[in-house]
Amino acid sequence: MKMHLTALLLACLSWPAQAMIESYRFDTPEQEANYRELIFELRCLVCQNQNLADSNAQLAQDLRQQVHHLLVEKQADKQQVVDYMVQRYGDFVLYNPPLKTHTALLWFAPLLFVALGVIWLLTLLRKQANPLDKETP
Amino acid sequence: MKKQWLPIAVFSLLVAFLAIGLTLNPKAVPSPLIGKPAPDFTLPLLNQQTAFSPQQLRGQVWLLNVWASWCSSCQQEHRLLVRFAQNRTLTMVGLNYKDTPNEAQAWLDALGNPYSFVVEDQNGQAGIDWGVYGVPETFVVDAAGIIRHKFTGPLTQQRLDNELLPLLNTLEMTQ
Numbered sequence: 001m002k003m004h005l006t007a008l009l010l011a012c013l014s015w016p017a018q019a020m021i022e023s024y025r026f027d028t029p030e031q032e033a034n035y036r037e038l039i040f041e042l043r044c045l046v047c048q049n050q051n052l053a054d055s056n057a058q059l060a061q062d063l064r065q066q067v068h069h070l071l072v073e074k075q076a077d078k079q080q081v082v083d084y085m086v087q088r089y090g091d092f093v094l095y096n097p098p099l100k101t102h103t104a105l106l107w108f109a110p111l112l113f114v115a116l117g118v119i120w121l122l123t124l125l126r127k128q129a130n131p132l133d134k135e136t137p
Numbered sequence: 138m139k140k141q142w143l144p145i146a147v148f149s150l151l152v153a154f155l156a157i158g159l160t161l162n163p164k165a166v167p168s169p170l171i172g173k174p175a176p177d178f179t180l181p182l183l184n185q186q187t188a189f190s191p192q193q194l195r196g197q198v199w200l201l202n203v204w205a206s207w208c209s210s211c212q213q214e215h216r217l218l219v220r221f222a223q224n225r226t227l228t229m230v231g232l233n234y235k236d237t238p239n240e241a242q243a244w245l246d247a248l249g250n251p252y253s254f255v256v257e258d259q260n261g262q263a264g265i266d267w268g269v270y271g272v273p274e275t276f277v278v279d280a281a282g283i284i285r286h287k288f289t290g291p292l293t294q295q296r297l298d299n300e301l302l303p304l305l306n307t308l309e310m311t312q
Contacts, residue, residue, distance in 0.1 A: 045166060045270035058235070059270055062261050088268040090169040 024068045031071045034078045038067050042085055043093050051095060168268055168287045175201075175278045176266040183245075183255040184238055189230070191282065198308045199228035201276040202252070203269050205236045206244040211273045214291035215248050221297065222251035227305065231255040234264050234272055277301070279308050 026032040036053075042063065044055035052060050052067070063085075070076040070084060085093045097103050170176070179190045191201075202218065204211040222229060231252035233241045238257060245255070258264055267276065275288040286304055288296060 048163070059261075062265065066265060087169065088265060089270065090167055090268075092166045 025072075026068075027072060034081075035068060035071055038071075038078060038081055039064055041082075041095050042067070043095055045089055045093065164271075165289060166270065168284075170268055170276075170284045171287060173284060175276070175282050175284050176263070178256075178258075178263040178266065180256045180258055180263060183233060183241055183257050189254050189256050191230075191278070194228060194230075194278070195282055196280050197228055198280055198305060199230060199253075199278050201230045201232055201267070201278060203232045203234050203264065203267070203272050203274040203276075205234045205272050206240040207236065208272045210291045212248065214273050214293075215251070217292055217294065217297065218251040219249040225305075228253045232263060232267075233257050234269060235259065235261045275301075277304055277308070 024035070026035065039052040042052045044050045044052050044057055044060040044063070046057040046059045047055050050060075052064050066084075067081055070081050076084070082094070091098060091100075091103075097106060099107055175191050177191060179188050181187070182189050204215070218229070229252050231254070233255055235258065237259075241255070241257070245252075256263075261269075267274075271289055273291055275292055276284050277286040279285050285308065286300070288301070292301065
C-alpha cells in the first residue's frame with residue numbers, strides 16, 4: 001500500500017516536468033539553463049496568462065521549439081532570443097515589462113503610492129502631536 | 138468640508154480607471170510589425186510546384202489573410218472574404234497556416250476561393266515571423282512592402298466597412 005502511494009506521488013511529481021521538457025537536447029548546460037529561464041519569462045500569446053513553459057497550446061509548443069532552435073542551432077544568447085520574440089510579438093510577450101516612457105507609470109506608481117502614504121502619515125502624526133496647531137496661526 | 142470630499146474623489150477616480158479598463162480588449166495585442174517591412178518568406182503555393190514570396194507583390198497594395206481549415210472562426214470570416222473578393226480587385230494572399238494541403242484544398246473547394254495566391258506554411262515558421270498568434274489574422278501591406286494594419290480575429294462587415302475599406306482607399310490613392 002505504502003509502495004503504491006509512493007509510486008503515485010512520484011508520478012504526480014514527474015508529470016509537469018515531463019510535459020515541459022519535451023526531450024530537447026542541448027550542447028551545453030548553459031544553453032539548457034537559458035532555455036529554462038526563457039520559457040518561464042516568455043508569455044504564451046494564445047492563453048495569455050500562461051508562460052511558454054506552462055502552456056500546451058500549439059503556438060507555445062512551436063515557440064518552445066523556436067527558442068531551442070535559436071539557442072542550439074543558431075548559437076543565440078538569451079538577449080538575442082528575447083529580441084527575436086519582441087520583434088515579432090512586441091513587449092507583450094515579456095512577463096517582465098521593460099522600462100520605457102509609456103511603462104514609467106507602471107514602474108514608478110508603487111513608489112508614488114508609498115510616498116503619498118508617508119506624507120499622509122506624517123501630516124496625521126503632526127496633527128496628533130499638536131492638536132492646537134491648526135487653530136493657532 | 139474639503140476632507141469629506143476626498144474619499145469620494147479618490148473613489149470616482151478609481152471607478153473612472155476601471156471603467157476605461159472594461160472597454161479595452163485584453164486579447165488585442167498591438168503588433169510591433171505595423172510600419173515595418175513585411176517579413177519575407179519563400180513558400181510553395183498550395184498543390185503547385187511554384188514558390189511564392191512577398192517580394193513579388195512589390196508595387197501593389199495587398200492583403201495577407203492567415204487561415205486554416207481547423208480554425209472555426211476562419212469559416213465565419215470566409216463568406217465575407219469571398220464576397221469581398223468578388224466586389225473588389227485586390228491581391229489577397231491566403232497563408233494556409235499549419236494545415237495539410239488536402240484539407241486546405243477541400244475547404245477551398247467547399248467554401249470558395251477568394252485568394253489570388255494560397256501559400257502553404259505547414260510548419261508555421263512564416264506565421265512566427267509575422268507574429269501570428271490567433272488565426273484568422275489579416276495584414277494590409279502597402280506598395281512599398283510596409284505593413285500598415287493588422288486585424289486579429291475574424292473580419293466582420295463592420296470592421297471591413299469602417300477600417301479596412303477606408304485604409305485601402307487611401308493606400309491605393311497615394312500609390
